[in-house]
Amino acid sequence: MTREINHLAIVGAGVMGTGIAQIAAQAGIEVLLFDNREGAAQAARxxxxQTLDKLVGKGKLQAGEAGATLDRVRVATALTELRHVDLAIEAIIERLDAKQALLAELEAVVADDCVLATNTSSLSVTSIARNCRIPGRVAGFHFFNPVPLMKVVEVIDGLATDRQVGDRLQALAARMGHRGIRAKDTPGFIINHAGRAYSTEALQILKEGVAEPAEIDRILREGLGFRMGPLELFDLTALDVSHPVIESIYNQFYQEPRYRPAALTRQMLEAGHVGRKVGRGFYRYADGHMVDVPKAQPVPVVEALPPVWLGTENQADHARLATLLERLGAQVEQGATPSSEALCLLAPYGLDATSAAERFATDPKRTVCLDPLLDSARYRTLMLTPATHPDMRNAAHALLARDGVGVSVINDSVGFVAQRVLAMVVNLAGDIVQQRIASVDDLDEGVRRGLGYPQGPLEWGDSVGARHLLTILERMSELTGDPRYRPGPWLRRRATLGLSLRHNEPALG
Known part of the structure; x- marks a missing residue:
């Protein structure tokens, strides 16, 4: 099973199957397209x-290339016409029995050295191959929609998969202009698995009343650079799709707390508030566009600002934030303790504002916390204690917004918003590579391409600092008692040893 793949068949002519056919044909591969729905394969062709014609019209493809690409895609009217292909990819309904039945039919038609690939997004490749005569030739080949634009594909080895089968699929992915990332057969594989931290932690933050959906989305979008906030992303993908996936992964991992679903999304699903396509989710929509777009929190008008006493956990943060405050026109107190009139501005990692006030021995009525993890030139998050006086809240907000940089004010929470989410994203990424589900490079590149994160999680963790992230998780775990925040061994060991989060385990033997 080492020869190059030049002839492939795609069974299932939906959007995914058609997208795979396009990139394969553009790469010079002969494609047979089959669907058991009458006329579906021809309609897909x-x-x-039309897609190729649009690319020509936009100048992205030459007319001759478009014609040659289309000529390489032929419609099969029966499965028996697939007998000579090197690879058959199933892209049918996401149902185990249907996929198992199709593979049995294919094995009766194709040669013994033909690779059989499944485009499953959530089912076990091992289970799909279980009843096959030659299970070693079955592998996962999971593309993302839209296939021509999402230049990543997961190559999944089932327990019985021949290693050379995955090697051939990775070579094919590269030929088609996609990055093939190798995954072990586990729930969610790499990309959907890694994405659990972003979505589930945002729901936990919302559940705790830390901030409204728009503010959570704004902090993560503007502050950390995610393309979309997690709650607006839920509205785009639709809860009738995403919530069952959350529940499925949670249950497949035997109720691992890190993947815990939220009761809120189950209620929204029951009410039919599934997102943009129905006009209502976390936001409201009309004709596919958000209505009553949430505005940023208004900046209060404060005539006279109090002096500011700054409490930080390290000298670097103190120097950086003191410079910012002075540039904004604040009078920064230099003493070891604040004066009785001062706004006590604290910059903790992992703590809530209440615990920070206790740690720094400040008056909780005059205490406001500023997230030190965020780039203060890009965005700022302020956090209140339950006792913070409105005058101190307003003074902090007015001061930090003086130069026009966005500011969000949130209720008390362990780890603010950005710290919580990023620590969970990086911690889960470390667990994925610790379990050998994916390599460091495949994990980072796959998540960057597949989820649109500004950096791969482990690379991102290095840029923030593994020690900071470990501190955040340890404190959140201690304060909440929730095992979802326990640091994984990959992060803990590298933070303790001062190693990069991209540092691999030493080779054995």
Missing amino acids: ENLK
């Missing part, structure tokens, strides 16, 4: 022609 006609849709592909």
Whole structure:
């Protein structure tokens, strides 16, 4: 099973199957497209022609290339026409029995050295191959929609998969212009698995009343650079799709607390508030566009600002934030303790504002916390204790917004918003590579391409600092008692040893 793949068949002519056909044909591969729904494969080919014509019209493809690409895509009217292909990819309904039945039919048609690939997004490749005569030739080949634009594909080895089968699929992915990332057969594989931290932690933050959906989204989008906030992303993907996936992964991992679903999304699903396509989710929509777009929190008008006493956990943060405050026109007190009139501005890692006030021995009525993890030139988050006086809240907000940089004010929470989410994203990424589900490079590149994160999680963790992230998780775990925040061994060991989070385990033997 080492020869190059030049002829492939795709069974299932939906959006995914058509997208795979397009990139394969553009790469010079002969494609047979089959669907048991009468006329579906031919309709898919006609849709592909329209897509190629649009690319020509936009100047992204030459007319001759478009014609040659379409000529390489032929419609099969029966499975028996697939007998000579090197690879057959199933892209049918996400149902185990249907996929197992199709593979049995294919094995009766194709040669013994033909690779059989499943485009499953959530089912076990090992289970799909279980009843096959030659399970070693079955592997996962999971593309993302839209296939031509999402230049990543997961190559999944089932327990019985021949290693060379995955090697051939990775070579094919590269030929088609996609990055093939190798995954072990586990729930969610790499990309959907890694994405659990972003979505589930945002729901936990919302559940705790830390901030409204728009503010959570704004902090993560503007502060950390995610393309979309997690709650607006839920509205885009639709809860009738995403919530069952959350529940499925949670249950497949035997109720691991890190993947815990939220009761809120189950209620929204029951109410039919599934997102943009129905006009209501976490936001409201009309004709696919958000209505009553949430505005940033208004900046209060404060005539006279109090002096500011700054409490930080390290000298670097103190120097950086003191410079910012002075540039904003604050009078920064230099003493070891604040005066009786001072706004006590604290910059903790992992603590809530209440615990920070206790740690720094400040008056909780005059205490406001500023997230030191965020780039203060880009965005700022302020956090209140339950006792913070409105005058101190307003003074802090007015001061930090003086130069026009965005500011969000949130209620008390362990780890603010950005710290919580990023620590969980990096910690889960470390667990994925610790379990050998994916390599460091495949994990980082796959998440960057597949989820659109500004950096790969482990690379991102290095840029923030593994020690900071470990501190955040340890404190959140201690304060909440929730095992979802326990640091994984990959992060803990590298933070303790001062190693990069991208540092691999030493080779044995």
